[in-house]
Amino acid sequence: MASVLDLLGAILLVGGTAFLLSGGIGLVRMPDAYNRIQAGTKSTTLGPLLTLAGVACLRPDWGLTLLLIGVFLLFTNPLSSQVLARAAHRVGVKQAPQTVIDRLAEDQGEQP
Amino acid sequence: MVEFLIYLAATIAGIAFLLALWRFIAGPTAVDRIIAFDSLTIVSITGIALAALAEGRGIYLDVALVYALLSFLGVIVVARYIERGF
Amino acid sequence: MVAKGETIPRIRRVAVMFATLLLFWLMLMGRVTVDVLIVGAMASLAIALLFPSGLSFFTEFRATPKAFVAGLRYYGLFFKELVKSNLRLATIVLSPSLPIKPGIVKVRTTLKSRMGRLMLANSISLTPGTLTVEMEGEWLYVHWVSVESTDVEGATAEIVAGFERYLEVIYG
Incomplete structure (x- = not known):
């Protein structure tokens, strides 16, 4: 007989990994590197956060360490994807044909 | 019930891992591979947390923390390298 | 100096x-x-x-009660946007036609401090369909999965304004 907290934790686990799965599908389906970064960074932030919250519900005594991992991911994930997107643009990784506008390339064209 | 959901979560994470691995192998650019690598690491961290839960060993979480740290540094270093290297 | x-x-x-x-x-x-x-x-x-x-x-950061309240509301908005962003991304990647309209737009921030700008760039990266690519002073270049307005004012109002309101109080 599982308690309500255990059940909530287990549902959070499944929900978190479901977001990870949507990120994985995005990685495969998105047409260019920038859109893949978008898909990768968003789902890999919320997914682990929910999963870690789920683990914390099932084992409250691990709460502090889990919180530490969560906060760390929350701060580093967007940073690393920004650095990566910047590097991609600087070396001129191609964008998908659907791309409608690129202000950054326009501005760099003006002031070389 | 709870046991079943934990294994279901682990299965979903495994599928996500395989999808990211496909992108890691397919590329086509180095940036795509790093993205896939970053996602692989995060899925692994989730997997380690689930393993800690299944085994009942809190010490595994320290591994997850160090893994998160190394992944972040690794991505930053490789991105720097791409910017300057070629 | x-x-x-x-x-x-x-x-x-x-x-x-x-x-x-x-x-x-x-x-x-x-x-x-x-x-x-x-x-x-x-x-x-x-x-x-x-x-x-x-x-x-x-x-x-400013250690005042007002900044503390702004911080709490900032995190409330942040998590709401994070969940929204993930749900929208899931619907995009799961729909067979893959309805994206990507592009890089330019937005302006009024934040002055380094930490404020860093937090803003981080928040943008985690909100629906946007990702900071490059920062140059007050200008931020943002990759947008579904571009809704290509001019600076429209994009700024759409992407930056919500977070800036709180970050301004916290960091100035």
């Missing part, structure tokens, strides 16, 4: 560094007992005294 870190008193920098390190240590150990506390305090104090400037940008 005096560096920004120098305008903040040394004692405050050491204190912030010490508190951050001790908190990190306690969370890592996962329990608060006398021996853990003593070891952590000694190590944190030594590091804080040796490298006081390591976290200087962390001390740029």
